[in-house]
Amino acid sequence: MTDIHKGLEDVHIDTSSISRVFGDEGKLNYAGYWISDLAAHSSYEEVTYLLIEGELPDEDQLARFEDTLTQHRALPEQTMTVIKQMKDHNPMDVLRTAVSSLSTAQPGQGFDSGWNKEQAHKIIAAIPTIVATLDRVRNGKTPIEPRDDLSHAANFYYMLHDEEPTETEAEAVDTALILYAEHGMNASTLAAITTASTQANIYSAITSGIGALQGPLHGGATETVVETLDTIGSADQVDAFVEHEVEHHELIPGFGHRVYNTTDPRCKEFERVFRDLAEDPEHNERLDLIEALRDEVVGELGDKGIYPNADLYSGTVYRSLGIEPDLYTCMFTMARVAGWTAHVFEQWDDNRILRPRVQYTGETGKAYVPPSER
Ligand SMILES: CC(C)(COP(=O)(O)OP(=O)(O)OC[C@H]1O[C@@H](n2cnc3c(N)ncnc32)[C@H](O)[C@@H]1OP(=O)(O)O)[C@@H](O)C(=O)NCCC(=O)NCCS
Structure with a gap:
């Protein structure tokens, strides 16, 4: 009799060095660092670098990474159009479609690790702008251009409210992003790496992750x-x-x-x-x-x-923080895109297509009958 692992409970599909959930002790570690230390001392940009590259950045590496993200905050025209046209839909549907639409602005496609890494940075940088723009447009307000002198978290708050956050508010957004950035293998990460394992590009992988995060049993x-x-x-x-x-x-x-x-x-x-x-x-x-x-x-x-x-x-x-409830799963996405990206690149480092089995319990050998005779 085949063993069935309903819900993939206790199935280990691979090894990973990105994070570890200590389920019995109630502890969480990102690439060797306790979440409590990162939440207290780090920033979302630094944690994102840690997850994707496997090590905390030195000062120069962090400055370059922050610059890369800052440069890619503005949205391409077609993504603005998607947001405006879909503004009255469920925000996660808009976000999923908007992230997917980012790919149409990119020259070149195909399976190239360098290209995919560059695109991953663009996706991470653009998500806060998508969410803030959507909220403003659907409330009849003018979208706010991103600033390049604010952190990832503070700039999101600023674009959402057209007002700079206090230090405590910026800290609150930043800590929330750190806390949700990664959580081992889970439904949305599995969706992202399953797509990535076919050598589809990073846009498809992240879009798959967003789709899986939407449900109320997970990010919802x-x-x-x-x-x-x-x-x-x-x-x-x-x-x-x-x-x-x-x-x-x-x-x-x-x-x-x-x-x-x-x-x-x-x-x-x-x-x-x-x-x-x-x-x-x-x-x-x-x-x-x-x-x-x-x-x-x-x-x-x-x-x-x-x-x-x-x-x-x-x-x-x-x-x-004045964020509307139907944006909460978008906040989760804004954070978790770091973990999805890290897992996608880890998958590609030693890729094998994900292809599980299912045990067939239906009938076989039935004779085909035309519709008119059924
Ligand atoms: C997170 C979650 C999907 C995990 O699901 P799972 O691992 O498949 O858990 P199970 O469905 O096997 O739960 C085991 C038992 O606990 C019960 N249970 C699980 N979560 C529960 C909850 N939030 N409230 C009440 N009972 C719960 C189940 O009904 C089941 O009871 P049973 O053995 O009598 O049938 C589930 O706990 C849940 O739906 N929680 C609420 C949604 C949520 O907060 N999601 C965010 C997760 S970070």
Whole structure:
């Protein structure tokens, strides 16, 4: 009897040196560095370099990399057209199509590692501009040109709000990007490397990743968490909510993970960022609600290995930054493009086409009958 690994649970498809999730201990490491250190001391640009190149950059390397990203922030005309024409669609549909449309501005195609690396930098640089432009256009506002004197995170905030962020706000966007930049093998990364394994180009690989991230079981969970928190309303409603969801076997967004059997280490970092952003009564009530939900769900479902994941907190941080809920998965994309790119190049370093099997359980040998006789 063939072993079936439903959901590919516990299947190792390759080796990787990009990141490691310590599921039992609740720790996360990017290329040897603890996520807590990177979140506290690094920048998204530096972490992106680390993930793609395997080492932290020295000062010159970092300056050159930052320059490369800065140069590619502006969008080609056809991508602006895509955004304007699709402005009322789901933002992830727009983002997926806009990223795909970036490829039409590039001379030359084919499977060339140098060309693909250059294009990867362009995609990483362009995503914040796509997201900010979409939000402005759909709200009847003029798109804001990117600036070259702001960091990746600060420039995104500036293009979104037409206002420079405070240091704390820029730090919050930057930390969120670092925390979501990479997470080992997962549905969207697998989608990206599956496409890359056919020697399709980086645009196709990243577009595949975006498609897989969209669903509420993966990147889409952040938006659903915020809706759930709004529905619950306040900490004193948590018991009744959880009791109802558990009784009806509903999935509670922001909880559960295939790899972690304990609290996702990114929760603590997001909580710190949220506390840094403000200390007003509304903030505190939100935190009380999240904490009450966390305690109740862990009390009810902890013995099944159900603990908070990063999405329980991240949407609340985005909300404090004035980002609309339907952009939360786009925020995730803006970060995770670094991890997808790193995995795609690691795949290409020692490529073999990904081609699993499925066990056929249907019938065989049926005689063909024309439609008129069925
Ligand atoms: C992340 C997720 C898709 C992982 O799925 P998975 O590894 O296939 O987990 P399983 O479906 O095997 O879950 C095991 C058990 O825990 C339960 N469970 C998992 N996540 C749960 C949740 N968020 N709320 C309540 N119960 C949950 C399942 O119903 C299942 O129960 P059963 O054994 O009685 O059938 C899943 O936990 C989930 O949908 N979470 C909510 C969405 C979310 O926050 N996604 C972001 C992930 S970073």
